[in-house]
Amino acid sequence: MAGAAARGTGCVTLRGAQIRDLLDAKHNVLFDCDGVIWNGETAVTGAPEVVSLLKQRGKRVFFVTNNCTRPRENYVQKFSRLGFTDVAEEEIFSSAYCSAAYLRDVARLQGKVYVIGCGGVMKELRDAGVPVAEEEDAEPGASIYTCPLDPDVKAVLVGYDENFTFMKLAKACCYLRSPECLFLATDPDPWHPLRGGRVTPGSGSLTAALETASSRKATVIGKPSRFMFECISSQFGLDPARSLMIGDRLETDVLFGSNCGLTTVLTLTGVSTLEEALAYRDGQEPQQKDCVPDYVMESVADFLQALEE
């Protein structure tokens, strides 16, 4: 149960009857995506069946991802492409969607948002009706003195952006000089895994640059912050005690689960290893305890046996 790690336990390997008991006790199952149900363009073997069977058993299934590169409708297509049937847009919570929801519903933004981000974020903001400051194409010879600032900008949102430049950093920093200007980041991930153990810089690295430039800390929407859970809960009414979080990254998924009072499961098909989980459990730092998963399983396919009975 949630809090097992605080008692010095955690990292329990789930087997047989334990899996069935765990599923019986939970009504809501939250899955991270990358490294849990798929890796790149390949579904984790058994994952589509697990999702399908959970729904047949009457469980509510949600997908909670820090990946802000796609709008939700693209995710629906990806699910379909990879063999997951009946995944609805409403079940998908990405940091891009939740950042837009935050600006619209929590911040109730009166004004525009200056975005360092990619197409996925822009689309979610547009769909949520949040006005985005237009990025004028840099003219040759444009410098930080001459590029105009939009007086309607009341928030800065930073996320993964393959078109990140020094100029964007400088502009965002100018907007953030005003204390009333909100400072949001889609997610804290310093790097993202690609196929074959390779990595690419993540939102966290761009956020770090902007925090350093502005001497301000961003409000982070994505895991491990609670907001994505609150976003789901505001739409679906989730009881944390009856919710299970399944992820592959200790510092985001498991910590997110701990922060929200959920039971946490680490799957070993992604970033974090059992050794790392044990190191957090057996280490001295109190704050590391929140990164210790209650349970560990090789892959989400381990749920199949319990579900097929």
Next chain:
Amino acid sequence: MAASKCNVTRLTEALSRQLLDSVDSVLFDCDGVIWRGDQAIPGASEVINSLKKNGKRVFFVTNNSTKTRQMYADKLGKLGFDASADEVFGTAYCSAVYLKNVCKLDGKVYLIGSNAMRQELEDVGIRPVGVGPDPISGGQKDWANVPLDNEVRAVLVGFDEHFSYMKLNRALQYLCYPDCQFVGTNTDTRLPLEGGKAVPGTGCLLKAVETAAQRQAQVVGKPSSFMFECVASQFGLDPERCLMVGDRLDTDIMLGSNCGLKTLLTLTGVSTVAEAEANQKSECPQRQKMVPDYYIESIADILPALQA
């Protein structure tokens, strides 16, 4: 020692004379001390030139990586300062020396930085790759597979107006190799510009690379003692006979404390007396290193003592 005083000591004319007699060399930070952007601080050139006439050696120690020593000498000359390139220690030059002598770099360096940095590296016989614009191309799958130069043995990060996601990505790919060394010119968060404005500094770019790579860079610039060691080793300086003059408590004064120099804070730049006094009152040993021996409104105020 500074800690035993109740307040940070103002440098009066009498104290100036005493202080100057006790040192042979004076090291000046540049931005906020002898100039602001492209404007000299009034009286600064007279002070520097007068110090030299009085037989003191003068050096310029700056974290700014956008100019070579020669470019600094040219700027100093234009503003009326009697100075030569070998008296200037900027991080473009010092990083090159660091890579050569401390890292003992045998191979190329992937450089996020300026043409000035490229030139200083080439002058010590190190070949940099990567300078200039580097726009994104291809898709996410391609980025982890960008062609890497297999002679690169270090990544060096300095100020770069062409900083981009692609450069960040390339640096990350190189730094995934644990044997690849990782050096940064400085951690200043703002870069002062001509005309008195400021933009995000090298510290921001370095933080982005450190975060992506989950590695810490070796930092060359103040307050790291390497900058002083660079000057001292070339000119045979005795720390006890050196004065560091700067406007930033966290770089200039801390460097002075780290190296056992006398320190003088000038108020024409970033830090204030209130900040210095707060550091002095704090219990924290790190903050105690950011308390100057003396402060002065502007270095021009030293002139009477020099001309006496």
